[in-house]
Amino acid sequence: MVVENDLKLDKRAVQFSFGNAAHHYHQYALLQRQVADVLFDRFSADFTGQGSILDIGCGTGYFTEKILPLSSTVLAMDMAMPMLTTARQGLGAKSGLFYFSGDAEVLPLRSGSLDAIVSNLALQWCQNLWAVFTQAYRILKTEGQLCFSTFGEATLSELRAAWASVDNYSHVNLFMSKERIENLLVTAGFTNIEITTTRYQPHYPDVIALMRELKGVGAHNVNQGRSRGLTGKQQLQAVISAYARLASQVEGVLATFEVINVTARKSSSRLRHRG
Numbered sequence: 001m002v003v004e005n006d007l008k009l010d011k012r013a014v015q016f017s018f019g020n021a022a023h024h025y026h027q028y029a030l031l032q033r034q035v036a037d038v039l040f041d042r043f044s045a046d047f048t049g050q051g052s053i054l055d056i057g058c059g060t061g062y063f064t065e066k067i068l069p070l071s072s073t074v075l076a077m078d079m080a081m082p083m084l085t086t087a088r089q090g091l092g093a094k095s096g097l098f099y100f101s102g103d104a105e106v107l108p109l110r111s112g113s114l115d116a117i118v119s120n121l122a123l124q125w126c127q128n129l130w131a132v133f134t135q136a137y138r139i140l141k142t143e144g145q146l147c148f149s150t151f152g153e154a155t156l157s158e159l160r161a162a163w164a165s166v167d168n169y170s171h172v173n174l175f176m177s178k179e180r181i182e183n184l185l186v187t188a189g190f191t192n193i194e195i196t197t198t199r200y201q202p203h204y205p206d207v208i209a210l211m212r213e214l215k216g217v218g219a220h221n222v223n224q225g226r227s228r229g230l231t232g233k234q235q236l237q238a239v240i241s242a243y244a245r246l247a248s249q250v251e252g253v254l255a256t257f258e259v260i261n262v263t264a265r266k267s268s269s270r271l272r273h274r275g
Contacts, residue, residue: 028216051115057122061087133188152258162242190264
């Protein structure tokens with residue numbers, strides 16, 4: 001059975017974008033670190049063993065470093081080699097820490113080999129999230145835990161609306177609803193699913209500063225339907241003006257980031273039911 005995603009991402013563009021962002025990612029990734037801290041508190045409260053953990057989309061290693069004391073074996077995986085290189089340079093060689101490049105939709109790991117899988121703000125860049133969940137289910141041990149954060153559909157709604165008033169191209173990445181994510185998890189076989197959402201609204205001096213941050217963390221437009229041409233000054237000014245009309249504050253702009261936090265398990269009761 002194959003479940004298609006609602007999103008159409010350009011996987012090569014994702015890999016290229018995050019590879020380019022590796023060297024300056026930490027400079028711009030304040031929100032990513034805030035979300036990682038919340039995710040860690042949630043994961044560490046439930047993770048009881050000293051078993052193996054896979055960090056999908058480890059980036060420069062901020063979340064990887066936080067989970068190291070929890071486990072005897074941590075696998076840090078990213079599809080962008082420059083990100084892995086930056087993580088390795090920052091964390092160095094540590095006992096039980098292994099780095100490798102891989103695709104979350106085709107995980108090169110043995111079935112039933114992991115105690116937990118974690119991911120901080122990375123799964124929204126996967127083309128087929130159902131494939132990610134089925135792969136995660138396969139490689140987890142019975143009662144293994146999946147814990148991740150991802151962006152929800154309200155993310156960057158102001159920027160999306162501003163661009164929509166300018167042209168018909170897809171300039172802003174689209175993200176899934178929590179209901180869609182839960183449905184895909186259930187279809188993949190997970191149980192004990194807990195989902196919470198939090199909205200962050202950081203302030204920026206202007207729209208250009210927001211766009212600069214998105215590019216700085218590798219999160220600029222990777223939709224298949226994006227315009228392939230350069231954005232002209234007239235278009236950009238139109239977006240800035242449209243965003244200003246949407247904004248209620250006098251100075252600067254706010255941007256909405258909806259963060260979905262998820263925990264789920266590969267339950268033994270589910271295995272018996274399926275059998």
